Amino acid sequence: MAISSLGAGSGIFSADLVDQLVNAERRPAEVRLNQQQQTTESKISAYGALRSALEALRSPMETLSSSEGLKAFSANSSNESVSGVSIDPALAVRGSYSLNVTQLAQSQSLASGEFSDRDSTAIGTGTLTFNVGGVSTNITIDESNNTLDGVASAINDANAGVSAGIVDTGSGYRLVLSSNESGISNAIQVSVSGDGDGSDTDTGGLSRFAFDGTTSNLTETVQAKDAQLEVNGIAITRSSNIVEGVVDGVTFDLKSTGISSVSVARDSDAVAGRVQEFVDKFNALQDVIKKYSGFDSASGRGGVLSGDSTIRSIQSDLRGLLTTIPEGLEGSPVRMLGDIGIATDPSTGKLEFDQAKFKQQLDDNPGAVSALFAERDGVDGIAGRTLDRLEGFLSSNGSLSNRTDGLNKTLSNIQDQRDQLELRIASYEERLINQFSAADSLIAQIQSTGNFVSQQLAAIAPRSNQD
Numbered sequence: 001m002a003i004s005s006l007g008a009g010s011g012i013f014s015a016d017l018v019d020q021l022v023n024a025e026r027r028p029a030e031v032r033l034n035q036q037q038q039t040t041e042s043k044i045s046a047y048g049a050l051r052s053a054l055e056a057l058r059s060p061m062e063t064l065s066s067s068e069g070l071k072a073f074s075a076n077s078s079n080e081s082v083s084g085v086s087i088d089p090a091l092a093v094r095g096s097y098s099l100n101v102t103q104l105a106q107s108q109s110l111a112s113g114e115f116s117d118r119d120s121t122a123i124g125t126g127t128l129t130f131n132v133g134g135v136s137t138n139i140t141i142d143e144s145n146n147t148l149d150g151v152a153s154a155i156n157d158a159n160a161g162v163s164a165g166i167v168d169t170g171s172g173y174r175l176v177l178s179s180n181e182s183g184i185s186n187a188i189q190v191s192v193s194g195d196g197d198g199s200d201t202d203t204g205g206l207s208r209f210a211f212d213g214t215t216s217n218l219t220e221t222v223q224a225k226d227a228q229l230e231v232n233g234i235a236i237t238r239s240s241n242i243v244e245g246v247v248d249g250v251t252f253d254l255k256s257t258g259i260s261s262v263s264v265a266r267d268s269d270a271v272a273g274r275v276q277e278f279v280d281k282f283n284a285l286q287d288v289i290k291k292y293s294g295f296d297s298a299s300g301r302g303g304v305l306s307g308d309s310t311i312r313s314i315q316s317d318l319r320g321l322l323t324t325i326p327e328g329l330e331g332s333p334v335r336m337l338g339d340i341g342i343a344t345d346p347s348t349g350k351l352e353f354d355q356a357k358f359k360q361q362l363d364d365n366p367g368a369v370s371a372l373f374a375e376r377d378g379v380d381g382i383a384g385r386t387l388d389r390l391e392g393f394l395s396s397n398g399s400l401s402n403r404t405d406g407l408n409k410t411l412s413n414i415q416d417q418r419d420q421l422e423l424r425i426a427s428y429e430e431r432l433i434n435q436f437s438a439a440d441s442l443i444a445q446i447q448s449t450g451n452f453v454s455q456q457l458a459a460i461a462p463r464s465n466q467d
Contacts, residue, residue: 018433022425022428022429022432025425026425033418037414040407040411040414042304043304046292046303046305047305047404050285050289050292050311051400053281054285054400056284057282057284057285057386058387058390060274060275060277060278060281061278061383062383063274063383064374065373066375068089068090070271070274070374071089071090071092071370072266072268073094073264073265074265074267074270075087075250075264076262076263076265078261079259079261081256082099082101082255082257082258083101083252083253083254083255083260083262084253085250086253087249087250087251088250089249091249092248093248093249094264094265095247095263095264097232097261097263097264098232098233098261098262099229099231099252099259099261100258101259102230103225103227104241104254105182105183105225105227105238105241106222107178107180107181107182107183107222107224108179108187108188108220108222109176109178109179109220109221110177110188110218110219110221111167111175112174112175112209112217113203114169114172114173115148116173117173118147118148118166121148122146122147123147123205123208124141124146124197124205124208125141125142125146125194125195125196125205125206126192126205126207127139127141127193128151128155128206129193130155130158130161130190131188131212132162132179132180132186132187132189133161134185135161137158137160137161139155141154141206146206148166148175151175152166152175161180161181162177162178162179162180162188177190179224181239182224182225182226182239182240183224183227183239183240184225184226184239185226186224186239187224188224189211189212190210190211190212192207192209192210195207201214201215203217227239227243227254229254231246231247231252241254242254266363266366268359268363271362272355272362275353275358279351282318283350285318286349291303292305293305293306293312294306310399310400310403314399315349318389319344321382321386322344322351322382323336323337324385326372326382327379328371328377329368329371329372332365333361334361334368334369334371334372337372337382340357340358340362340369341353341354342358
């Protein structure tokens with residue numbers, strides 16, 4: 001029987017009554033499952049926030065776990081118009097250098113004689129051989145490319161270490177060759193073979209481009225030169241104006257002749273900034289831990305992860321790592337974070353960073369500060385050991401993943417319970433409908449019988465009155 005037909009016979013058992021009874025049966029279990037789901041989802045969210053905070057801490061730990069992370073230098077040139085300066089922090093050391101630039105390096109340029117046009121007159125055929133920087137390149141000139149334009153294109157396509165261009169002088173056209181690299185060692189030599197006019201050295205045909213020390217049919221418009229300078233009185237020659245390798249980790253960018261003083265100093269601010277990032281990320285982690293596992297005195301309630309063993313373990317491990325003296329530093333002037341200005345606030349568990357104290361120790365004991373954080377002689381410092389532990393926390397089989405996987409299984413179980421609840425409620429509803437339908441039919445029969453009896457009695461009553 002459909003639920004809408006309930007009560008048709010008696011008016012007692014209605015569809016609303018069935019709905020009320022079904023809801024009363026469902027509600028306690030539904031409330032319990034909703035609460036379980038909300039708590040589980042809150043824990044998953046909390047573990048997600050914890051994971052994000054740990055991942056954020058990993059970045060500065062990676063930086064500080066390498067000795068390069070504790071190095072930072074800045075360089076300054078007193079005369080940037082003479083020389084700029086850049087450094088490689090991994091190689092640079094403190095120092096001052098006096099520069100006297102007497103000559104800049106420059107690339108050689110050669111120019112041909114003048115031609116009446118650039119794209120129609122045949123110049124000649126044969127092979128041009130370029131020798132630049134000790135590398136030889138052969139370029140074939142034939143009827144397909146024996147105009148001035150064709151020769152220039154063939155040279156540029158050959159990657160011979162030379163760039164070719166055509167200059168319009170107003171009265172004609174000249175082929176201009178420029179070495180791609182500066183310096184005497186990159187000077188251009190051009191030899192010709194198989195010239196179509198029968199001579200590889202005359203001023204006709206393709207040989208008019210010969211320039212090899214013996215034959216000079218091109219004009220040198222710019223001479224190849226090396227850079228010449230003195231660094232602290234020591235004479236230096238380089239083929240380029242970018243001068244590397246004179247001082248470890250320092251590159252000079254020569255711009256003009258003249259004098260400049262270059263200083264390379266430790267950039268304590270940059271190193272302190274990297275340590276500050278570690279302190280900030282650690283303190284942000286403490287905020288997350290407090291939010292989800294701390295006790296709120298105002299509400300009288302603990303966080304969703306209050307008492308959680310995983311979060312207690314993470315907190316304990318990190319604090320232990322940050323307070324342990326690395327092996328080999330027992331007698332060092334820098335043994336613990338407190339020695340470089342990093343202390344723990346006992347009321348909050350957060351780190352406080354005295355940058356002035358840190359910079360002083362970095363200047364006085366740079367090796368010891370580096371060893372406190374980074375690996376030395378195969379022994380990890382605080383940053384390296386903390387990084388290893390963070391990797392363990394965050395790994396696919398680490399404590400966070402295991403807890404999150406367990407909570408996701410709990411959500412799956414809750415859904416299974418919801419499905420079972422709906423099946424049980426559907427069965428319960430069907431049973432109510434059947435029971436109420438039967439009762440409704442019985443009451444209807446009783447009412448029908450009563451009506452019949454009443455009708456019979458009413459029919460008898462008039463006859464009795466007549467008698």
